[in-house]
Each structure stands twice: as structure tokens, then as C-alpha cells.
Amino acid sequence: METGPTSHFDQFGFANKDEIFYSTLAGCDGGNINAKVWTFGLEWSGNKDSLTQWQYKYYKKNLNERNEIMIPYRDEECFTLQSKVVNDYLLKNQFDNLLANFTYGLTLINTDDKKIEDTHNFIKKTLYGKESQIFKLNLFPLPLPEHTFHFTEYFDILGIQLSKKEYLQKCKDNRFPLFRKLIDKYTPNVIICFGIGEESKKFFMECLAISKENASSPKKFNVTTPDYDAPREFIKLEYQTPSTQKIPVYILPFLTTRFRTGWKNEVARKFAAWGHSQGWELS
Incomplete structure (x- = not known):
């Protein structure tokens, strides 16, 4: 069963006053x-308009014998239903462009002198598509503006007033266990976390x-690209299923766009090649 295109706001029931909302993939690509x-x-990175205006499709998967979950994804049709302003942001933002190059690099054994001919087209058709090389989750469902975060702006769409502390606790109690259940069921070869700061870690x-x-x-990795502009450290962990x-879990520094540092597209592809050397087999 599939639904959409529609926004996360309409799909995931933001007006729920209980924990149901926190046991969905709201705010995930x-x-x-x-x-x-x-x-x-x-x-x-955004505000509540991201939840109400960005368009996704959704397909259903069994989480266990009793529960199902809707999985968001995005394809070219979703972009036809959005305003030019929204499309420009989604196609030009640095994070998705870098992640597109990283994802494209995962399909290549040797990334030297190979690049995406049309990054915007790749973002539209492939990056978060049903046949993508990646699956993208976000720990928290509510978008965070780039410079300031006024949690009160979400009171109206949540249908309840929560402190930020209460919001984080609901995510820890409901959303984090959901993610672990998904990992246990689908057992990816590798999990890559973006953001090496102490709070992110x-x-x-x-x-x-x-x-x-x-x-x-923290370990060092080698990047032979002169315009590299991000920390050269990563942290390697292990997640153990039941x-x-x-x-293997890697916490990486790249895509730290909020702090005006991060990877260039070539580095993103090279890091995917480094992933091949670490055994991130895709088959």
C-alpha cells in the first residue's frame, strides 16, 4: 500500500497528544x-513550513506481526506539487547536494574523475527514492532553524505545549527504540551518523x-583533496542486534553546514570510495 504525495504534517498526525506521533518516521527522508x-x-534544517510544504510519498512495511509503519520516500512527482521556492531550496541546499554525491559514489568502485552529470536530477529521482543506495533517518522529527530555535512555534501543530526537555524525552522513549527495531529487522551493512560534535555523538x-x-x-582518515574544509576525524562504533x-557505525564530521564548514562534492564521492575500502558492500 502506498500513499501520497503529501506532507509529513498530513501523513503522520502531528495533532496527536500521545506518543503515537513519536513512533513514526515524521521528519525523516x-x-x-x-x-x-x-x-x-x-x-x-528548517521550520514548521518544512513539515507542511515538503511533499513525500509513503509505503507500508510490517514492523512486527501486529504493527505496520509508513516509510517516506521522494521521487520526481513530489517536486511537481511544490512551489518553486520549496524546490529551489531542496535542490540547492548543501546537505542534499553533498549527500547526493556521497550516495552516487557508493555506486562506483573507483570515483576518480567521475561525477554526477546532473545533481538536481539525481536528487529528484534517486537520492531518497525507493531504489536509492541509502536509507535516511533523523533522530528528531521537528526541523531546527539554522540559527535560532524557538520551540514554542511548534505548539500549534503539536496540539500540546511541551518543554524542549519533555520533547527530547518523548523521542528517547518512543522514537529511539523504533529506530533500533528497524535496524534489527532490516540489518544494514553500515550505519553512518553525520555530526561529530559532543552533543550529536x-x-x-x-x-x-x-x-x-x-x-x-577519534580516528584520522586521509583525504587527498586540497579544498577539504572539515575535521579529519571519525569515530567507529558497533551496534549489536539481538x-x-x-x-559498524561511523560518526562522521561531514555536512556540518550550519557552521559553514563541510565537504565539497568531490570529497563526498571520495569518502564513498573510502567506504568501499572499509567493506561497505552494497550487495
């Missing part, structure tokens, strides 16, 4: 849940139930 590479961010590890004792010290399967 989704894509191909069977992809071998899963990516985690913190939340969308804390949230990623809490979501994946990884203790501080099991975190590696069946004792160990899934």
Missing part, C-alpha cells in the same frame, strides 16, 4: 529501507544504545 547503507542526521550513541565504554577514540550480529 526515508528512501530504500532495504538499502545496505543507512544514514542518520539529527533533524531537518551523545544523541547518536543513546539512540543506538551504545555505551561510552564501547566508543573508539541475534548478536555486529553492524
